[in-house]
Amino acid sequence: MQLETILINWLMAQETQAADLLYLLEQAQADPNQAAALNYDLSLAGITHRAKDFLAIAPEILQLCKTLKFHDQGAILKTLWELWLPLAQQIRTARQQQDQPLIYGILGGQGTGKTTLCRVLQTILAQWQYPCVAISIDDLYKTYAERQDLRKAQPELIWRGPPGTHDVDLGLEVLTQLQRANLGDKIAIPRFDKSLHNGAGDRLGPEWIDPVEIVLFEGWFVGCRPVAPEVFDTAPEPILTAGDRLFARRINEALAEYVPLWEKLDRLLVLSPEDYRLSKQWRKDAEHQMIAQGKTGMSDAEIDQFVDYFWRSLHPELFIQPLTQNPHWTDLVIEIDAAHRPHKIYHPSDLKSVSLFPR
Numbered sequence: 001m002q003l004e005t006i007l008i009n010w011l012m013a014q015e016t017q018a019a020d021l022l023y024l025l026e027q028a029q030a031d032p033n034q035a036a037a038l039n040y041d042l043s044l045a046g047i048t049h050r051a052k053d054f055l056a057i058a059p060e061i062l063q064l065c066k067t068l069k070f071h072d073q074g075a076i077l078k079t080l081w082e083l084w085l086p087l088a089q090q091i092r093t094a095r096q097q098q099d100q101p102l103i104y105g106i107l108g109g110q111g112t113g114k115t116t117l118c119r120v121l122q123t124i125l126a127q128w129q130y131p132c133v134a135i136s137i138d139d140l141y142k143t144y145a146e147r148q149d150l151r152k153a154q155p156e157l158i159w160r161g162p163p164g165t166h167d168v169d170l171g172l173e174v175l176t177q178l179q180r181a182n183l184g185d186k187i188a189i190p191r192f193d194k195s196l197h198n199g200a201g202d203r204l205g206p207e208w209i210d211p212v213e214i215v216l217f218e219g220w221f222v223g224c225r226p227v228a229p230e231v232f233d234t235a236p237e238p239i240l241t242a243g244d245r246l247f248a249r250r251i252n253e254a255l256a257e258y259v260p261l262w263e264k265l266d267r268l269l270v271l272s273p274e275d276y277r278l279s280k281q282w283r284k285d286a287e288h289q290m291i292a293q294g295k296t297g298m299s300d301a302e303i304d305q306f307v308d309y310f311w312r313s314l315h316p317e318l319f320i321q322p323l324t325q326n327p328h329w330t331d332l333v334i335e336i337d338a339a340h341r342p343h344k345i346y347h348p349s350d351l352k353s354v355s356l357f358p359r
Contacts, residue, residue, distance in 0.1 A: 003027070004074035007081055011058050016051045024051075037332065037345045038086035039250050041092070053085055058125055064123055068116055068342070075341075083115075083334075083342055087269075088124040090332075094267055095130065095213055101177050103264050106218040107323065108271030109316075110307075111282030112336050114218045117271070121216060128215040137219025139190045140166040144202040156247050159306065160201060162313035163221070164254035168261055175264045181211035220310075222327060223268045224319040226256045238308040251313040267331045272324050274335050274343060276316035280307045282340070324348060 006020045025047045028040050032207030035042055038084060041049070058080060065076050095102040118134040125132045141160055142150065150165065151157055170190060173357035177187050188206035196202040229252065232245045239248050262268075273279055280303065287297035298306065314320075324333045327349040 003081070004078050007028055007054070007058075007077040008074060010051070010055060011077065014055060016048070016055070021047050021051060033350065034323070034345065037347055037350070038083070039090050040086060050081070050085055053089075054081055057127055060123055060127070061120060064119060064156070065116075072115075076306065079342065080120075081110050083345070084120050084124065087332075088121055088128070088129075091121065091214060091267075092125065092128060092267060098266065101181075101211070101215060102266050103175055103179070103215045103217055105222045105262070105265040105268040106216060106271065107220070107222045107224070107268065108222045109273070109276075109320075110279040111171050111286075111340055112271035112273060112279075113342075114271055115341060118216045118218055119166055131210070132214040132216060133178070133189060133209055133212045134216040134218065136192075137166060137171075137217070137222055138166070138194070139192045140171045141192050141203065142167050144197050144200055147200070149321055154250075156250075158309060161220070161310060162251050162254070163258055164251065166258075168257050171261050172264070175217070175261070176214065178212065178215050179264075183211065185211055187211065193246065195314055217265065221255075221314050221319065223256075223262050223265065223270070223323060224255060224314060225259065225262070225323075225329065226252050227318055227322075231318055236315060239312050239315060247312055248315070255314070255319075268323075268329060269332045269334065270320065270323050270330050271336055272320060274291065274337050276320070278336075279316075280304070283307060 003024070006017075006023070010016055010020070020042060025042070025044055028035050028047065029042050034040070040046065058077060061080055061084070062073060062076060065071075070076060081221050091102065091104055106114050106117065108117075108201060114263075122132045122134060141147070142165060146167075147157075147160060147165060154164070174187070174189065177185075183185055186208045187210075190207055191204045191207050192201055193204050194201040229249055232239060232248045232252070235245065239245060239331075282301055283303050283306070287299075287303060290297040323330045325348050327347060330348050333344075333348060335346075336340050337343035
């Protein structure tokens with residue numbers, strides 16, 4: 001609570017206090033693992049510089065969070081100080097270390113906050129004069145007509161989302177254009193509207209943008225790699241029947257087509273629930289809220305069927321958990337607790353998780 005109080009007082013006074021800076025420095029130095037995970041500058045000059053950045057960006061972040069229906073000012077400012085600012089700095093530094101735009105992958109499922117994280121990072125980086133675009137793997141869905149034809153050939157693809165329902169070549173083309181763009185170029189960014197065709201969705205006209213310094217490429221299986229086929233012989237629930245295993249193997253084969261897309265990533269961040277089953281409850285919570293507001297929402301049974309479909313296609317234990325332990329593919333892991341809060345952060349090479357937000 002003392003940290004939140006300090007940050008709120010800073011914001012009200014629009015200035016920092018020397019004693020507060022020393023306290024925050026001591027706090028950071030007391031946990032070197034946490035500092036290493038986000039490259040904290042463990043000096044008074046580093047803390048002072050972060051405080052300056054904090055005061056400059058905090059009002060805009062609070063306003064953004066308000067539009068996103070987040071109203072806990074103390075929690076927002078704490079997350080900005082401990083996570084969002086250091087992460088944005090880490091991304092900026094990574095961009096400075098290469099001679100072309102940085103492609104930063106963000107893997108995250110339902111309720112992990114990947115969309116909010118992208119919005120916050122875009123806001124911070126824009127203030128630092130690092131233009132940034134966010135692209136979802138959803139924006140690469142095949143057109144409605146293409147998916148209708150796909151459904152005829154593969155009727156097991158009940159819903160869009162799993163590997164095989166995206167235009168990988170389009171993704172490669174867009175990321176390559178973003179990497180190679182020159183001043184004055186215009187790049188076409190594909191966009192997808194999930195509400196079209198009674199919820200089946202379809203591609204919109206592209207969004208034309210100027211060249212950017214950083215690309216945030218997010219999605220529920222961004223970076224996931226195919227696994228050995230024999231893994232499905234003893235796969236976890238809900239991969240239970242021979243039909244389930246056949247479906248999982250086919251999706252695993254389709255996932256191989258995405259590897260060239262993942263090879264475009266310069267960095268990968270994994271947003272991982274502390275228990276993957278939380279994503280089903282989070283989806284139910286969201287649907288219950290929609291129904292309470294008088295909107296249309298799925299029943300719990302429909303949600304179970306929906307989420308199980310995606311777990312059969314790419315089960316988190318088989319495809320996401322290995323990424324959280326593999327430093328070759330993953331640069332940063334942020335563990336999300338049941339309240340949707342960032343709780344632990346670590347690099348896969350240091351599997352001793354670091355608690356950012358102790359309960």
